Structures are given as structure tokens and as C-alpha cells.
Amino acid sequence: MDEMIFRIGQRLENLQIKTLLVLARAKESIVILTERGNLIFLELWNNPTFVDAKTNMHSGVLKLISSAKELKLKIVSFANPRQMYIAFINVFGKKWTTRDICFACSGLLIGGIIGLTIGVNLRKRQPVLRYMQAIQCSNYLGPESVTIAEDAFAPYECTDYDVLVNVKAASVQVIDLQICSGYGRTLRRILQQSRSDLPVTLGRDCTGVITDIGSKVTRLEVGDEVWLSVPFWCQGTLCQSMLVCENRVARKPKNIGFEGACSLPYAGSLALSALAEARIEALNARHKRVLVQGGCTPVGCVLIQLLNHWQAEVTATCYQRAVPVVKALGASDMIVLTEMDTPNETTFSEIDRLEQNNAYLKELKTRGDFFDVIIKTGVECDLDNHDLSNFLKTDGTIISTLPPALTSDSYGVFRRLLLSFYINLKYKLQDFLGLPKNNFDETHMCYVTLDRLTEFVEDGYLQTVVDKIYQPHDIEIALHHIQNPHSMGSTVITFR
Structure with a gap:
């Protein structure tokens, strides 16, 4: 028993000695690191570059404090009622000459004009929001995705070459069914320069009355009864008001009504x-x-x-x-x-x-x-x-x-970016070289074609063929009707 106690005590002594040795070495390492850190700090502190930086900073702080004191004194001086009274007397108490009065009035006038101009330019214009009824496709799930939007954004002002048309009637075409399933969605997003191609308004042609024209429109006038046709990649015509380039608009024949006339622009083109x-x-x-x-x-x-x-x-x-x-x-x-x-x-x-x-x-x-x-x-x-x-x-x-089938409708993000780059580069080159643009085989949809159709109708050898006329809330019935292979002529939606 005594021998066991002796051995335990001996091991404890050995452990104590080792612990003291480790602590001593750790202390020596800390002292060495501290001394080295002090030496490095002193070298940096006495470095000429650092000394110059300290001097410049000190000078900058002193200048800032001095400037602040001077500004404070000036503010106190200007705010002093006595000083303000003396300055007012010095300016207005003397006898003004005609020259002084002219300079003062000119300064006030010029300053007022400049201030008014800046105020008008910086004025935050509130957007004018107007709403209308439109037949739109909210997603590409087929005819079931067609809805009647009562709060669709309505255009209200024209750019230089645009006209604003109050739509009276528009036809429903087979291509509208394909658009409901995604036809032309890639080109629609690229050519309209829009982040999203939805919702898309259906309808490819319409008839109506011009309510406003752009400043550079010379061929048409407000109040003209017109018809128009737009390509598949444009927003459609099944809405109450439409803003469209004047090149796609022509006066409709005088001898037919709005509902009959809208059966011809797209089909005739x-x-x-x-x-x-x-x-x-x-x-x-x-x-x-x-x-x-x-x-x-x-x-x-x-x-x-x-x-x-x-x-x-x-x-x-x-x-x-x-x-x-x-x-x-x-x-x-x-x-x-x-x-x-x-x-x-x-x-x-x-x-x-x-x-x-x-x-x-x-x-x-x-x-x-x-x-x-x-x-x-x-x-x-x-x-x-x-x-x-x-x-x-x-x-x-x-x-x-x-x-025609469009392979671009199945493009992914990368191929869509490449196509967008190609189209934009092509258009820039055409503009630079002065070449005409061919908007994906839709150049025939223009006022020249519509004027020819007007002549045919007014001469009496082109008649309208309208099968059914529906109201906007009957759009589902209208789409169902044009799918029927036994339908004849055009199916029309009237907004009157």
C-alpha cells in the first residue's frame, strides 16, 4: 500500500514539473512575440511615409477645425440683426440710378425664367392612367387562357408617326388560336423590346375612328373612319382603343360598315x-x-x-x-x-x-x-x-x-439572346445602309395593300363575308366557332 502511494506521489511530481516547464516555455514565447511586435510597431511608427501621412492628417484636421470656426463666425455675423440691418441699408438706402434698377430687374427676370424652367423640367409628372376593355391571353395554355380584361392599359397620346384609333369592330382569326398556344412569343418579346410578352391582346385587324394623330402624320386626320392590320408579333386589335403606326392604317371603304369592313384587312392582305x-x-x-x-x-x-x-x-x-x-x-x-x-x-x-x-x-x-x-x-x-x-x-x-411554323418559339434563354443580338444588329445595319426592313414577311400589312382593297370594295367586285358577330364577353363562343370547319367567312367582335 505504501509503495502504491509512493508511486502515485512520484508521478504527480513528474506531472507538476512538466507542467511548469510548459508554462515557462509559453511565457518565454509570449515575451518574445511581444518584443517583436513592439519592434515592428516602432518601425512602422517611425517610417517616413507614415510620419508624412500623420503630419498631413494633422494639418488637415487643423484646417477643418479652422474652417469650421470661420464659418461659425460668419453665420453668427450674418445672423446678427444689426449686421443684417446695416447690409440692407447699404443696398437699398442709397440712391439708385436707372442703370441699377435695370440691372436689378434684368436679374430678377432672368432668375425667374431660369427657376421656372428648372422647376418645369424637374417636375415629377404623374402618369395618366386610362383603362379599357381588351381581350387578352394571360398564358399559353390554349383558348382557355383567354380573358376579358376590364382594366387593360389604354394608350392616350401619340408619338410623331402614330395614330390613336377608337376600335369599333375586330375579327377573330385562326392565328389567334395559335397565339393562345404560344405562337410567336419569342419574336414578340424581341421585336417589342419587352421583358415579358404576356399578356398579349388578340386580334389582327380592326375598323374604327381616329381620335388623335402624331405631329408628323400627314396622310390621315382626326375623325377618319379607318381599317388596319398588324403582324402576329404585335399587340392585337381586340380592344377598345389602339395606338398604331400610320403605315398600317388606311381609310376604310365608304360603302360598307365597320363590322363588315373588319373581315377584309388581314384576310385581304x-x-x-x-x-x-x-x-x-x-x-x-x-x-x-x-x-x-x-x-x-x-x-x-x-x-x-x-x-x-x-x-x-x-x-x-x-x-x-x-x-x-x-x-x-x-x-x-x-x-x-x-x-x-x-x-x-x-x-x-x-x-x-x-x-x-x-x-x-x-x-x-x-x-x-x-x-x-x-x-x-x-x-x-x-x-x-x-x-x-x-x-x-x-x-x-x-x-x-x-x-408558318416558328422554330424560335422553342428557343431557350441562350438561343433567344443570340437571336435578339442578330435581329438588333441586322436592323442597325439596315438603318445605317438605308435598306428597307422586312419584318418577318409582314411587309404586305401596310396602307398600300389596304388602299388596294378599298379600291376593290368601292368598285364593287370585292364583297364582305361575315358569318357571326359577337360581343366581347362572347369571345369563348367566337373562338369555338372559328375552330368549326363548317364556319364560313369571318367571325367578328363588335365593341359598339
């Missing part, structure tokens, strides 16, 4: 563009054979009338219900499409469509006709160009007025 692409005009259309696929569409109705007036031989496709209409428009021959079992539905099943295409192809083969031009204006028959080319003459051509 596409029809004239298709005829120009096919190189058909009044001078060479005689006896040309043209197949209009979709004779009851808005574009088809315009094409049939123009081609008939130019004495071309027009064959049009339509359903049995529309035969009297197509015949009255001037079609010399008709291909009556097979009626489906569910004529009131907006879309056909794949089996029904396949049967219809086969029947249409069989009818073309049975006839054995060859056409100079085939113009596709509707989707009721979706034969591809390879099948249709078998019914063309040697130099014949196939033209489509349907909206």
Missing part, C-alpha cells in the same frame, strides 16, 4: 400577298387555273372574288353547306368535301381526317385536272405538298397562307 407570290395579277390571270383549298375561309373568300374578277378559272374546296356561298363568290368549280358524322364538333378525329384526305385525293385523281397554282388557306384537308404537286402543271406552284 394575306390573299394579295399569296397572289403576288404566285405572280398572278389582273393582266395575266385570264384562263389560269387556280385551286383554292379552303374556299370558305376568310382568305379563300377574298381569293375567289379577286380571281373571278380577273377571269381566272377557280376551283375551290368546301362543304355542302357552303356550296351556294362559294358559287356566289365566283368559283367556277367546286370540290365538295366529305361530311363527317359529327359536323358540329370543332375538330375531327384522326380517322375522320384520314378518310376525308383520302376522299379529297381520290376526287382530284378522278378529275385529272392540272392547276397553275394551288393555294392552301384552310386546314380541313392537310394533304402534304408532295401529294398536291401531282396535280400541278409543269411550272405550277403551291402557296400557303397559313401561319
